[in-house]
Amino acid sequence: MPLQSILVSLSRRVALGVVVLWFTVTLTFAFLQIVPGDPAALLFGGDEIPTEEQLEEVRRDWGLERPVHEQYLLYIERLVHGDLGRSYQQRTEVATLLYSGVWSTVILAVAGLVLAVVISVPLATLTAGSSTLLRRFAFVFELVTISMPSFWIGIILILVFSFTLNWFPIVALDNPLSLVLPAATIALGLVGQLSQVMRESIERALKEPFILTARSRGLSDGSVRWGHALKHSYIPAATITGTFAGNVLTGVVVTETVFGRPGLGTITVAAITTHDIPLVLGVVIVSAAFFVLVNILVDLSYGLVDKRIGSSV
Amino acid sequence: MAKKKFIVSALAGILVLGGIGVAAPRHAAAEPVSGGEITYGTQTDPVNWNPHQNNQANAFLYLRNIFDTLLEKTENGDFVPSLAESYSVSDDGTVYTFRLRDGVTFHDGEKLDAAAVKLNLDKANETPYSIYAFPNYDSATVVDDRTVEVRLKKPDASFLDSIAYIGWGIISPKSLTEHLNDLPSGGQNLAGTGPFRISSYQKGAQVVLESFDDYNWAPETKAHQGKAYLDKVTYRFLAEPSSRVGALPAQVDVIEGISALDVSKFKDRDGFVYLSNDANGDTFKLSLNAFLSPLDDVRVRQALRDGFDLDALVKSLYRGEIRRAWSHTSPVSPFYDKSLEGAWGNNVENANKLLDEAGWTERDSEGFRVKDGKRLSVRVLYPTQLDREQRSTLLQGISQQLKQNIGLEFIVDLTPSSTYLKEVASGAVHIYPSTWLHSDVRKSLNGLSNGGALATDNKADPSIQPLKDLAAEALATSDNAQRIKIFHELQRKAVIDDVTYIPLLVQAYQIAASNKVNGLGFINQIGSPEGVYDVWVAK
Numbered sequence: 066m067p068l069q070s071i072l073v074s075l076s077r078r079v080a081l082g083v084v085v086l087w088f089t090v091t092l093t094f095a096f097l098q099i100v101p102g103d104p105a106a107l108l109f110g111g112d113e114i115p116t117e118e119q120l121e122e123v124r125r126d127w128g129l130e131r132p133v134h135e136q137y138l139l140y141i142e143r144l145v146h147g148d149l150g151r152s153y154q155q156r157t158e159v160a161t162l163l164y165s166g167v168w169s170t171v172i173l174a175v176a177g178l179v180l181a182v183v184i185s186v187p188l189a190t191l192t193a194g195s196s197t198l199l200r201r202f203a204f205v206f207e208l209v210t211i212s213m214p215s216f217w218i219g220i221i222l223i224l225v226f227s228f229t230l231n232w233f234p235i236v237a238l239d240n241p242l243s244l245v246l247p248a249a250t251i252a253l254g255l256v257g258q259l260s261q262v263m264r265e266s267i268e269r270a271l272k273e274p275f276i277l278t279a280r281s282r283g284l285s286d287g288s289v290r291w292g293h294a295l296k297h298s299y300i301p302a303a304t305i306t307g308t309f310a311g312n313v314l315t316g317v318v319v320t321e322t323v324f325g326r327p328g329l330g331t332i333t334v335a336a337i338t339t340h341d342i343p344l345v346l347g348v349v350i351v352s353a354a355f356f357v358l359v360n361i362l363v364d365l366s367y368g369l370v371d372k373r374i375g376s377s378v
Numbered sequence: 379m380a381k382k383k384f385i386v387s388a389l390a391g392i393l394v395l396g397g398i399g400v401a402a403p404r405h406a407a408a409e410p411v412s413g414g415e416i417t418y419g420t421q422t423d424p425v426n427w428n429p430h431q432n433n434q435a436n437a438f439l440y441l442r443n444i445f446d447t448l449l450e451k452t453e454n455g456d457f458v459p460s461l462a463e464s465y466s467v468s469d470d471g472t473v474y475t476f477r478l479r480d481g482v483t484f485h486d487g488e489k490l491d492a493a494a495v496k497l498n499l500d501k502a503n504e505t506p507y508s509i510y511a512f513p514n515y516d517s518a519t520v521v522d523d524r525t526v527e528v529r530l531k532k533p534d535a536s537f538l539d540s541i542a543y544i545g546w547g548i549i550s551p552k553s554l555t556e557h558l559n560d561l562p563s564g565g566q567n568l569a570g571t572g573p574f575r576i577s578s579y580q581k582g583a584q585v586v587l588e589s590f591d592d593y594n595w596a597p598e599t600k601a602h603q604g605k606a607y608l609d610k611v612t613y614r615f616l617a618e619p620s621s622r623v624g625a626l627p628a629q630v631d632v633i634e635g636i637s638a639l640d641v642s643k644f645k646d647r648d649g650f651v652y653l654s655n656d657a658n659g660d661t662f663k664l665s666l667n668a669f670l671s672p673l674d675d676v677r678v679r680q681a682l683r684d685g686f687d688l689d690a691l692v693k694s695l696y697r698g699e700i701r702r703a704w705s706h707t708s709p710v711s712p713f714y715d716k717s718l719e720g721a722w723g724n725n726v727e728n729a730n731k732l733l734d735e736a737g738w739t740e741r742d743s744e745g746f747r748v749k750d751g752k753r754l755s756v757r758v759l760y761p762t763q764l765d766r767e768q769r770s771t772l773l774q775g776i777s778q779q780l781k782q783n784i785g786l787e788f789i790v791d792l793t794p795s796s797t798y799l800k801e802v803a804s805g806a807v808h809i810y811p812s813t814w815l816h817s818d819v820r821k822s823l824n825g826l827s828n829g830g831a832l833a834t835d836n837k838a839d840p841s842i843q844p845l846k847d848l849a850a851e852a853l854a855t856s857d858n859a860q861r862i863k864i865f866h867e868l869q870r871k872a873v874i875d876d877v878t879y880i881p882l883l884v885q886a887y888q889i890a891a892s893n894k895v896n897g898l899g900f901i902n903q904i905g906s907p908e909g910v911y912d913v914w915v916a917k
Contacts, residue, residue, distance in 0.1 A: 223621065228625065331423075
């Protein structure tokens with residue numbers, strides 16, 4: 066694939082991403098205008114009535130006394146400079162607060178995704194196109210994990226493996242084993258869909274003529290599955306994993322809360338319960354940016370997996 | 379005069395120690411051991427670490443380890459020396475002189491002197507920086523290195539409450555001048571004089587405190603002197619109640635915040651200590667808007683108060699772990715009016731009679747009372763973020779009983795609303811359930827004297843002026859007996875005569891721990907869990 070066409074498609078996707086982001090930002094701004102009541106009090110947040118001095122501070126920061134279009138431009142200008150505003154409840158920059166949770170969340174999300182892939186790939190590959198007992202077991206397992214809310218999965222995992230069997234601590238965060246159960250909670254939320262999608266693609270591939278050719282060359286069933294058919298499930302699997310990674314915040318909100326782990330999820334919950342609107346808006350904008358970024362990466366990865374796709378997407 | 383006060387309070391201190399012994403009799407005989415560490419599972423990651431800016435009662439257990447106040451409040455409401463070794467009040471009640479203890483240092487090596495205290499008092503009274511500004515604070519003056527004089531605009535009995543409140547915790551002058559903007563997010567720049575210093579803080583996860591070895595100025599309300607017994611304490615924030623309960627005792631040594639359903643796992647069980655304590659301040663209660671129809675008729679308010687069986691509801695919901703309330707004020711407050719107990723409530727017959735008299739005689743198809751074509755209906759606005767301990771279930775239970783017993787429609791409006799206080803202030807809400815968790819005399823009095831106006835300062839209605847005058851008198855007087863008398867009068871008016879408050883629950887705090895942990899307790903002033911200065915772990 067020529068470099069030029071990669072660059073063209075990349076810049077097209079980035080431009081699209083910027084439009085999505087601009088749309089999100091505009092929506093958050095519109096939200097502030099639409100919600101009834103004084104926007105300064107809304108932005109200040111908390112459970113108590115703010116004083117006039119406190120409201121004055123908010124109005125200054127957000128330019129609330131100016132006409133709406135000027136407020137909008139000020140808002141965009143601040144965001145372009147990476148200024149997500151200030152949390153009046155925590156009296157700290159929103160960007161600082163979010164940054165303090167990013168790494169913990171990224172580690173948890175990556176661990177969860179890796180674990181999901183490690184479980185799904187063998188599960189799908191071994192059970193595709195067969196009707197063994199393992200297949201039936203896989204079917205039940207997938208159905209159960211898909212139907213159970215991850216909140217519930219988390220609580221059961223804690224109860225069994227931490228509080229009863231005492232295998233994995235959840236309190237001692239400096240112990241690496243404390244990552245196992247939260248990562249498993251994230252992974253189990255994905256495994257069902259991921260392995261079903263992969264199995265379907267593998268089964269379709271197993272019916273293709275090139276598999277027959279491979280078998281006629283005397284390849285074993287194992288190498289046919291692992292060496293040839295599996296590759297065909299990469300694209301749908303990447304799409305699902307990408308969507309999931311984009312939605313990672315939804316997953317970690319629940320998981321981090323149940324396990325009491327630091328991160329963006331915990332920050333989001335705290336922001337919502339204390340009505341910390343600038344922080345909530347910051348979370349919305351950052352997760353939108355993250356979603357856009359992941360989608361670009363997933364799109365690009367198609368080209369790497371399957372050379373035929375290239376720039377035509 | 380100051381000296382005499384301290385003899386009285388020394389006795390009070392002994393009483394307090396006796397109280398702790400009663401709470402955990404198994405350990406009374408054991409000798410405290412120094413050294414070791416504990417992990418403490420807690421509900422709250424503080425929104426703000428600066429004591430001048432934090433209003434979360436559940437965060438005070440951390441702050442009380444890190445900061446001291448000039449005075450300390452005892453269980454029976456006296457004030458005893460802490461960072462101030464003595465104080466005196468001028469005859470007109472407007473000038474307080476504090477003599478500071480010698481040799482106190484902050485965690486960052488700064489020295490506690492009059493200038494540091496003046497800086498703190500000025501900051502704590504500066505808005506919008508501080509949320510604990512005192513309305514009658516005028517100024518602080520450095521008299522000499524160890525003496526500070528505070529001038530009030532007028533005499534005010536609630537001043538010492540502020541002095542002893544953790545909201546006026548004394549912060550290192552270096553923290554206040556060089557790191558002011560970093561203080562909300564915690565960390566090592568936040569230096570106090572308390573028995574523990576912050577070793578590390580990870581937002582959303584935990585804070586680790588280590589013993590401050592120089593600490594040698596514990597107030598007499600504490601069980602020991604010198605540095606803390608523990609070397610280190612890790613407070614792990616576990617917001618999910620089932621996680622806290624399950625983690626004890628294998629992964630944490632102490633937890634706080636235990637729901638009524640989980641209490642039986644620890645209470646009277648081998649290997650555990652369970653402590654619970656009534657909150658000081660106000661009770662959880664319904665505030666009634668006496669200026670909005672149909673509640674502008676006192677007979678309707680009284681019928682509402684007496685139209686349901688609170689005892690039965692509370693018993694079935696909380697299994698005896700949480701008590702019903704009889705007054706606007708907590709039963710552990712020194713101002714509590716005990717004579718209200720049994721004086722009101724659950725009188726359905728009389729409630730129906732009152733509503734008949736008030737003209738609500740017809741019924742509509744759903745069985746609700748009607749007058750002039752209007753249904754007898756009130757709206758209760760309850761923001762979801764304040765809903766805990768099954769309180770909305772309690773409100774629903776009340777609603778059901780009121781419908782059956784007296785044909786009153788009690789709509790529980792559970793809205794996740796950021797503007798609910800505004801809605802309340804606008805005067806369009808009938809009932810607003812609320813609690814104040816502090817023992818600040820001023821706020822209690824403000825609430826008690828609002829005559830059913832709901833919001834704190836929106837009504838200039840002449841009818842409530844006598845109440846306001848009484849409250850002002852209670853704040854200004856230096857005669858505590860007189861203050862108690864006024865408090866009783868206001869409580870009786872609010873609950874019995876005017877029915878502007880319907881008390882529901884006495885708030886309570888709970889601690890459970892492995893039984894090797896000793897010396898746990900609660901903060902006298904507000905009743906929430908105390909820091910861990912006196913805590914020790916049996917070997």
